[in-house]
Amino acid sequence: MTGSEPDAGGPGDLHDSGVELLGAASIRELAARLDLRPTKSWGQNFVIDANTVRRIVRASGVGPGDDVVEVGPGLGSLTLPLLEAARSVTAVEVDPALAQQLPRTVRTLAPSRADRLRVVQADALRVEALPVEPTALVANLPYNVSVPVILSFLARFATLRRVLVMVQLEVAQRLAANPGSKAYGVPSLKAAWYGDVRLAGTVPRTVFWPVPNVDSGLVALDRHNPPETTAPRERVFACVDAAFAQRRKTLRAALAGWAGGADRAEAALLAAGIDPRARGEQLDIEAFAGIAAAVD
Incomplete structure (x- = not known):
């Protein structure tokens, strides 16, 4: 699919600004055209609800001055509204077919914002540098690597000031837990090194395709200076x-x-x-x- 070809995403959800978001029908149609079978090993569960991605972007607080990194963009459900809100989006995608398709989808559904997108085809846990220094991490993270991705990006990119990610609800609760609670542990403490963490909401499993076995949670982190200590x-x-x-x-x-x-x-x-x-x-x-x- 190129900018001159028919809309390979199928009928989407037209946002007020004219950006067409991906809905359930267009997600399934695009997946069929790509002969895509979501893989559990890469944690591929695609958001099919436009209201959910709008909610994530609003909760992230991303604006025209932000350069966003999105990990695991998949078919572009979240990428499209992020491009609408942010100065730029760098999408890190491990699946080569999806990495190649994403710019085509954006050129078709959001042509005026296509120049804001950069795609890095790589394993997010191995990314050491990005074409643009990010100010925010916003993503629907694969469940199996969510905590390592968050911590590694915070460690590698000091320019990150905010994080808003959708993860498995249990993981979200662990990340946002306070001392003394049952969910409190290693993820809670390591995330707290970097910033103030809170549970920003819950997301039902029905907004995904394929439908996972668990609900999801939104985790927000506002970066602060690490604790004062002589220890590294x-x-x-x-x-x-x-x-x-x-x-x-x-x-x-x-x-x-x-x-x-x-x-x-x-x-x-x-x-x-x-x-x-x-x-x-x-x-x-x-x-x-x-x-x-x-x-x-």
Whole structure:
């Protein structure tokens, strides 16, 4: 499909600005033309509801000054309204057929905004650089790589100020959990290193094709400076991993292997003002940063 060819997406949903969004019929028609069979290994579940993608863009707060990176654009359901709102969109797509098709779809359904799109055909977990430094990550993330993608992009791209992603609801709850809650753990703490995280809403499974076995959640993150500490991020994260590898143990016991012995772990905890009998689920990221800094 090129800009001069008939609309390969089929009848879509015309937005007020004239951008045509993809609906259920056009998604299925385009998939059929591509002989596309969504694969579980790549977490391919495509959004078929225009209201949902509009909601995601609104919740993201993306505006004309933003350069957005979208991971896993698929057939372009979310890409189209993002192009309408943002200065540019860099779409990172692992599936070569979808990566090739996306610019064609955009040229047909949003020709006036086609120059805002850049497509990178790559595994998102291996992307080290992008053609435009992103200010926002907005995506419908594959369930199986959602947390690693979020954390790796925040680590690699300091220009990212905001994140709004749709992920499995359970994962969303873990990312946004507070200390002391059942869902609180490693994802909660590592995300909190980078910013303030909140659950921005839930999404029913019926807006996807194929329909997944779980509902989804929207997670928003507003970036802030990391905790003040002399320890590098890698050491703080290693401390977090150790604390939750044996979640039910006291920190004195759980951190023994990481610190080089139970006595050394206790000394670091006391130096950081933490009760050695506490458990990791009780501490916030600032406390872990203090423990990591206290290790000789």
